[in-house]
Amino acid sequence: MxxxxxxxxxxxxxxxxxxxxxxxxxxxxxxxxxxxxxxxxxxxxxxxxxxxxxxxxxxxxxxxxxxxxxxxxxxxxxxxxxxxxxxxxxxxxxxxxxxxxxxxxxxxRPEDIARLAAGMRDDASVQVGTLCHGIDGDEAINPNTVKVVLASNGDALYFSRSPIPYPRDAEAATYLKHVGVYAYRREVLAAYAELPQPMVEQAEKLEQLRLLAAGMRIRAFEVAPTGPGVDTPECLARVRALMAGEQPELPPSLAMFVL
The missing domain is CATH 3.90.550.10 (Spore Coat Polysaccharide Biosynthesis Protein SpsA; Chain A)
Structure with missing residues (x-):
């Protein structure tokens, strides 16, 4: 409704x-x-x-x-x-x-996008919303996988290509992958182009860090592991196989999508 x-x-x-x-x-x-x-x-x-x-x-x-x-x-x-x-x-x-x-x-998954929209509607104080899901330590060390650490209310504390939190005691570390779907309030988008690029954005090449550095709240909603996106011809072949109901050989660190 x-x-x-x-x-x-x-x-x-x-x-x-x-x-x-x-x-x-x-x-x-x-x-x-x-x-x-x-x-x-x-x-x-x-x-x-x-x-x-x-x-x-x-x-x-x-x-x-x-x-x-x-x-x-x-x-x-x-x-x-x-x-x-x-x-x-x-x-x-x-x-x-x-x-x-x-x-x-x-x-x-449409239900993941619906969860994101509902989360934004339910809390007017959240300026930006996004999604995340759990991953294992092997995937966490991949710099192409962006990780996020959350506060207890679900707000993002930081995003990084490095494994965060640092696993000083490996058995104590759990990791969340950032899923690059965003929900923005209109006023955030209107202000975005005028925000300065902070050092952390330039270093990590992650534009969401511009928002965090400006003091904006990014709420991350956790969902089930998502299927692969399409970046390369190899990714396209995997997605075609999955959508055809086949089970291609995938790297162990890649989250599987269950049709």
Missing amino acids: LNGEKDRVAIVIPARYGSTRLPGKPLADILGKPMVQHVYERASQVSGVHAVLVATDDARVEEVVKGFGGQCVMTSPDHPSGTDRLAEVMAHVPADIYINLQGDEPLV
């Missing part, structure tokens, strides 16, 4: 065509549909959402999205980050909470 106009939620799916590791990634075929369509259809299953749209800088993606009946907004190709691209979308789509759902996550 919607709680009123102050709770308008828009899901925005950034979809860049020019991926260096997998050119044309949003349009990669998975079971007869372009990848971005799988993401769009799953986002459309989230209840209580006022709008679902794709934000792209490429006319080929726009044509495909409109072809399957989706809503699409063309944005500048010059944005330095996905958050800046999301801020441009605000001019086209009025909402109070904007959820940034990457276009290379065809295995996203």
